[in-house]
Amino acid sequence: MTCKDNRREGRLYQYSPWKNMQRLKLINANGSSICIKDQNIEWIGAAGSEPSEFKEGCLSVDCKGKIVIPGLIDCHTHLAFAGWRADEFCMKTQGASYQEIAARGGGIMSTVRKTREASLPELAARAEGFLKEMCALGVTTVEVKSGYGLTLKDELKILRAYRELQGKTALELIPTFLGAHTIPPEYERQREKYVALVIEEMIPAVAEEKLAVFCDVFVEEMAFTVSEAEKILLAAQKHGLRSKVHADQLKRSGGTELAAKLNAVSADHLEYASGVDFKKLADSGCVAVLLPFASLYLKKQYADGRKMKDCGVTVAVATDFNPGSAPSYHLPAALLLACLGSGLTPSEALSAATSGAAKAVAAEGRLGEIRVGAQADLAIIEAESIDQWIYHLTANRCMTTIKKGKIIFSKEDN
Ligand code: NIG
Ligand code: FE
Numbered sequence: 537m538t539c540k541d542n543r544r545e546g547r548l549y550q551y552s553p554w555k556n557m558q559r560l561k562l563i564n565a566n567g568s569s570i571c572i573k574d575q576n577i578e579w580i581g582a583a584g585s586e587p588s589e590f591k592e593g594c595l596s597v598d599c600k601g602k603i604v605i606p607g608l609i610d611c612h613t614h615l616a617f618a619g620w621r622a623d624e625f626c627m628k629t630q631g632a633s634y635q636e637i638a639a640r641g642g643g644i645m646s647t648v649r650k651t652r653e654a655s656l657p658e659l660a661a662r663a664e665g666f667l668k669e670m671c672a673l674g675v676t677t678v679e680v681k682s683g684y685g686l687t688l689k690d691e692l693k694i695l696r697a698y699r700e701l702q703g704k705t706a707l708e709l710i711p712t713f714l715g716a717h718t719i720p721p722e723y724e725r726q727r728e729k730y731v732a733l734v735i736e737e738m739i740p741a742v743a744e745e746k747l748a749v750f751c752d753v754f755v756e757e758m759a760f761t762v763s764e765a766e767k768i769l770l771a772a773q774k775h776g777l778r779s780k781v782h783a784d785q786l787k788r789s790g791g792t793e794l795a796a797k798l799n800a801v802s803a804d805h806l807e808y809a810s811g812v813d814f815k816k817l818a819d820s821g822c823v824a825v826l827l828p829f830a831s832l833y834l835k836k837q838y839a840d841g842r843k844m845k846d847c848g849v850t851v852a853v854a855t856d857f858n859p860g861s862a863p864s865y866h867l868p869a870a871l872l873l874a875c876l877g878s879g880l881t882p883s884e885a886l887s888a889a890t891s892g893a894a895k896a897v898a899a900e901g902r903l904g905e906i907r908v909g910a911q912a913d914l915a916i917i918e919a920e921s922i923d924q925w926i927y928h929l930t931a932n933r934c935m936t937t938i939k940k941g942k943i944i945f946s947k948e949d950n
Contacts, residue, residue: 561586570604608893610857614681614858616684617651624860664704680698682713688738710749711747718754803817806826828873828877829864840878871888916934
């Protein structure tokens, strides 16, 4: 990459995170130019015929030999948690299933115990480190769930940690309340009381402080029933929180159908959902979020992304980053798996992590596209094509990450 006004020349525009640039121009390999002013894409056309304000006094980045893509959107993560679960990974390599590990007190509850002990600043600091590495991969927006607290106090602690982080990170965080992640053991014999706690205390408190945009429920035998989830999601909708569902991950249990029925923004996982479910998603406009890391780590079948697309469903791909089923925030690697496991082409996988993912967080039109008027969230990838980038898995091919028109990561600076 060459850069006309770079730090070494000591000019006005420094090639450095947080530097307040007014205008930026990216010259693509095909001779087109993307012009950015303030936070948005202002003009796209043939290089050399840009409006006069982009001719001089504007940082010009030569992207020849690279590809410019919309900033990646990780639309499903469980970002704030304490501890890891490598011990369970070893158990899995010896044949233990996710459900068996959970039944022995491991799984989600093992992370809940550690997260309850962690302070808000500890959770925020750790999540900030993860965000920094995601940013270096070209990620510009991250959906972030609670769900490892499962008490009013601890769920609020996680969501407040996200709010605090939003003041520090250049990435956009989109928070989701997942108090209905699993039934904590203290409510095991009185699960209706936990559902009531979620509905009567947690949702109103989260809404009152405006700590979340969405409410999510894990619909599964080991978590919540369809009817419990429906009550929770409808209560959340009354408080202005739109619905998301962890659906049909371990077996077909009705989560996808519920998501369509409730006009959820997304139904996520879908490893065991079928063609009938996909038709319902297509009719309702609910996005299907593929989470291929969970299939990899749980040694489960992959969701049928090909069939979803053929049924007219909008498909997104995300990491599901969490310490159990998906201990990685490497979204480009998830895209590779979405191609190999779920039948997407590399171009479809990229769309799934940009425009599809934007729809999964209700930000379509603003995020996920390179279009005049869209927010200037972009990534410059050192690869000759999308196919080459996704197929040749490396540690990182992202050279530059741009958020709201500002360079927030540059490999040259690192
Ligand atoms: O999306 N399925 C439920 N929740 C997470 C896993 C959380 C965990 O194992 O800690 C998921 O895969
Ligand atoms: Fe998840």
